Amino acid sequence: MSVLPLRDFYCVIPAGGVGSRLWPLSRADAPKFLHDLTGSGSTLLRATWNRLSPLAGPQRVMVVTGRAHRAAVESQIPALADANVVLESEPRDSTAAIGLAAAILERREPGVIIGSFAADHVIGSEPLFRAAVIEAVSAARAGYITTIGIQPTEPAVGFGYIHVGEQLDIESARSAKRVTSFVEKPDLETATGYLSSGDYLWNASMFIAKASVLLEAIGKSEPKLLAGLLELAEAWDDPAARGPAVDRIWPTLKKVAIDYSVAEPAAAAGKLAVVPGHFAWDDVGDFASLAKLNSGGRASDLAILGENARVLSDASSGIVVSQTNRVISLIGIQNVVIVDTPDALLVTTSENAQRVKAVVEALRLTGSTEVL
Amino acid sequence: MSVLPLRDFYCVIPAGGVGSRLWPLSRADAPKFLHDLTGSGSTLLRATWNRLSPLAGPQRVMVVTGRAHRAAVESQIPALADANVVLESEPRDSTAAIGLAAAILERREPGVIIGSFAADHVIGSEPLFRAAVIEAVSAARAGYITTIGIQPTEPAVGFGYIHVGEQLDIESARSAKRVTSFVEKPDLETATGYLSSGDYLWNASMFIAKASVLLEAIGKSEPKLLAGLLELAEAWDDPAARGPAVDRIWPTLKKVAIDYSVAEPAAAAGKLAVVPGHFAWDDVGDFASLAKLNSGGRASDLAILGENARVLSDASSGIVVSQTNRVISLIGIQNVVIVDTPDALLVTTSENAQRVKAVVEALRLTGSTEVL
Numbered sequence: 125m126s127v128l129p130l131r132d133f134y135c136v137i138p139a140g141g142v143g144s145r146l147w148p149l150s151r152a153d154a155p156k157f158l159h160d161l162t163g164s165g166s167t168l169l170r171a172t173w174n175r176l177s178p179l180a181g182p183q184r185v186m187v188v189t190g191r192a193h194r195a196a197v198e199s200q201i202p203a204l205a206d207a208n209v210v211l212e213s214e215p216r217d218s219t220a221a222i223g224l225a226a227a228i229l230e231r232r233e234p235g236v237i238i239g240s241f242a243a244d245h246v247i248g249s250e251p252l253f254r255a256a257v258i259e260a261v262s263a264a265r266a267g268y269i270t271t272i273g274i275q276p277t278e279p280a281v282g283f284g285y286i287h288v289g290e291q292l293d294i295e296s297a298r299s300a301k302r303v304t305s306f307v308e309k310p311d312l313e314t315a316t317g318y319l320s321s322g323d324y325l326w327n328a329s330m331f332i333a334k335a336s337v338l339l340e341a342i343g344k345s346e347p348k349l350l351a352g353l354l355e356l357a358e359a360w361d362d363p364a365a366r367g368p369a370v371d372r373i374w375p376t377l378k379k380v381a382i383d384y385s386v387a388e389p390a391a392a393a394g395k396l397a398v399v400p401g402h403f404a405w406d407d408v409g410d411f412a413s414l415a416k417l418n419s420g421g422r423a424s425d426l427a428i429l430g431e432n433a434r435v436l437s438d439a440s441s442g443i444v445v446s447q448t449n450r451v452i453s454l455i456g457i458q459n460v461v462i463v464d465t466p467d468a469l470l471v472t473t474s475e476n477a478q479r480v481k482a483v484v485e486a487l488r489l490t491g492s493t494e495v496l
Numbered sequence: 497m498s499v500l501p502l503r504d505f506y507c508v509i510p511a512g513g514v515g516s517r518l519w520p521l522s523r524a525d526a527p528k529f530l531h532d533l534t535g536s537g538s539t540l541l542r543a544t545w546n547r548l549s550p551l552a553g554p555q556r557v558m559v560v561t562g563r564a565h566r567a568a569v570e571s572q573i574p575a576l577a578d579a580n581v582v583l584e585s586e587p588r589d590s591t592a593a594i595g596l597a598a599a600i601l602e603r604r605e606p607g608v609i610i611g612s613f614a615a616d617h618v619i620g621s622e623p624l625f626r627a628a629v630i631e632a633v634s635a636a637r638a639g640y641i642t643t644i645g646i647q648p649t650e651p652a653v654g655f656g657y658i659h660v661g662e663q664l665d666i667e668s669a670r671s672a673k674r675v676t677s678f679v680e681k682p683d684l685e686t687a688t689g690y691l692s693s694g695d696y697l698w699n700a701s702m703f704i705a706k707a708s709v710l711l712e713a714i715g716k717s718e719p720k721l722l723a724g725l726l727e728l729a730e731a732w733d734d735p736a737a738r739g740p741a742v743d744r745i746w747p748t749l750k751k752v753a754i755d756y757s758v759a760e761p762a763a764a765a766g767k768l769a770v771v772p773g774h775f776a777w778d779d780v781g782d783f784a785s786l787a788k789l790n791s792g793g794r795a796s797d798l799a800i801l802g803e804n805a806r807v808l809s810d811a812s813s814g815i816v817v818s819q820t821n822r823v824i825s826l827i828g829i830q831n832v833v834i835v836d837t838p839d840a841l842l843v844t845t846s847e848n849a850q851r852v853k854a855v856v857e858a859l860r861l862t863g864s865t866e867v868l
Contacts, residue, residue, distance in 0.1 A: 148825075470825045
């Protein structure tokens with residue numbers, strides 16, 4: 125058993141995505157990671173910090189977020205050191221966010237291993253999560269870019285998958301295997317095949333690697349992006365230089381997900397390892413997922429979220445999210461999704477949960493941006 | 497063709513029912529008759545007054561309503577004379593309401609014919625409505641208690657029916673027939689039979705009779721109730737006597753619908769006439785009815801009610817009633833009913849529209865009376 129915190133290890137939390145499929149709960153100014161979606165009493169960001177800080181140490185967790193969220197992030201994590209807050213002037217996708225953190229940390233502490241974990245996922249057993257991270261850090265120390273893949277429990281069509289290959293022989297990472305490929309969200313038939321084959325894990329966007337190895341991988345696929353990130357990192361810890369460098373360089377960085385810039389090419393080159401995670405995991409991608417998460421696992425319960433919720437219902441499935449103190453009466457609709465906020469109301473069903481993103485697009489197009 | 501206004505004729509508008517099936521649009525303090533449910537720009541009460549005042553004359557329309565609604569009623573009908581406002585201290589059902597009006601008017605003007613028309617129904621063609629009332633008044637003048645029955649256009653299960661018998665021979669009321677019986681709301685099979693037989697009309701709760709004949713009929717079935725009404729009427733126009741009489745007598749009056757106290761016994765005795773009405777009519781009993789009324793008759797349109805409604809929807813049926821300026825987004829639910837008010841939200845479907853009353857009962861039982 126490793127001693128915690130892990131040596132040479134730094135956690136990075138990219139806290140960026142709005143979570144359009146969770147509108148009108150998630151908004152530009154109140155993104156998914158700032159909500160308590162499980163009734164735990166903690167926001168997803170705070171729960172992520174609680175989970176990661178014992179692994180790396182509370183002084184060794186970096187958050188990359190938008191300028192608009194600085195105050196909210198610092199209020200959620202009072203222990204967060206100033207040097208561990210990286211503010212984006214605008215979103216440039218995950219390669220820029222994680223790559224900048226890697227470049228800054230590699231300059232500060234050459235040889236550091238970083239682990240990037242989303243700010244807005246829900247994880248079950250923390251001991252099992254820790255065990256997986258500990259193995260992944262060992263694999264990273266051995267030179268691999270390592271991901272943690274989640275053992276599927278159902279043929280989910282809302283997640284990407286990792287195709288698992290041969291066993292690797294890495295000391296202290298006995299369950300690590302080589303990744304053959306990353307696969308986009310499949311249809312139900314394909315997902316069912318993945319589940320029964322036993323060769324596929326869910327992609328939870330967790331990446332653990334030496335910062336230098338990650339940067340090298342970015343440089344291979346996106347050399348201009350890497351050059352920008354290194355230039356930014358060089359200026360970062362100089363108070364006079366940082367601002368001008370951000371203004372000049374950040375807006376020019378290519379927007380590309382780290383799955384495409386790093387994970388897929390590394391998998392193709394046989395350089396990507398995966399450690400299976402046996403803990404419950406959910407990216408809470410939409411209200412169907414949120415309903416399931418909050419009905420105690422029972423498909424036959426209506427989930428109700430909201431401290432002051434006053435719901436009168438005959439529904440035995442679905443979810444009501446109440447951010448007002450209005451009386452909500454619901455008759456005769458199964459799998460219903462009702463999200464009641466002061467300025468916007470969503471009514472749909474679990475089956476249509478993925479289509480919420482289209483509503484957000486439509487509201488943007490019609491100029492109703494004040495509710496987004 | 498008769499000359500309007502009709503001589504000896506007085507209209508009575510009982511404005512009482514809350515319309516529980518239209519909650520949370522209809523409330524105790526904002527009952528159905530105070531809403532514009534058709535987008536006409538007029539409340540149902542005002543539209544009723546507009547329809548009736550040319551028939552009887554604007555000084556000859558009496559409104560019977562609850563004390564709480566006095567200001568709203570007078571604001572809706574500024575031309576309403578004080579003497580034509582009859583205030584109930586508490587609801588005692590339609591026999592008391594209409595009977596009191598009849599007793600007051602018979603004292604003021606012996607031999608008067610009264611016509612009672614609900615404050616919260618929707619009527620199509622006014623010329624056809626007027627033609628039916630004119631015939632009904634002639635039948636009333638001939639001594640009949642007369643109702644106007646609506647020619648059914650579909651096998652509705654939400655209305656009561658009138659079984660029509662032999663042709664009557666009344667001058668100036670050539671289409672008047674004898675009523676064989678009143679029938680409660682039927683099931684679909686029965687309603688379909690009624691429609692194809694051609695012998696049934698919808699009961700629209702319109703009653704036209706000499707006040708004296710109506711009072712005599714009340715006295716036959718409910719002698720104590722009649723005695724109370726006559727005593728009240730005697731005191732009514734004496735400012736010093738009215739208040740004490742109301743306080744003493746009104747709470748003791750039996751609660752009974754005029755359909756039971758007058759119409760059914762009169763039909764059984766062969767003394768009830770019916771004039772068929774060929775105009776469109778709806779009692780707007782629930783949100784399914786309201787949806788139909790507001791979708792231009794097309795079942796394939798989502799009806800939207802509310803001046804400031806901001807609805808984004810893919811639904812092609814149902815109704816959204818918006819009393820807030822919130823953005824309402826609706827995905828993938830057909831025949832949906834959404835009623836969005838500042839303190840209460842209802843979400844259901846047209847199929848469940850009749851069950852809204854049960855929600856109101858449940859809210860009362862659970863003490864949420866502030867939203868009723």
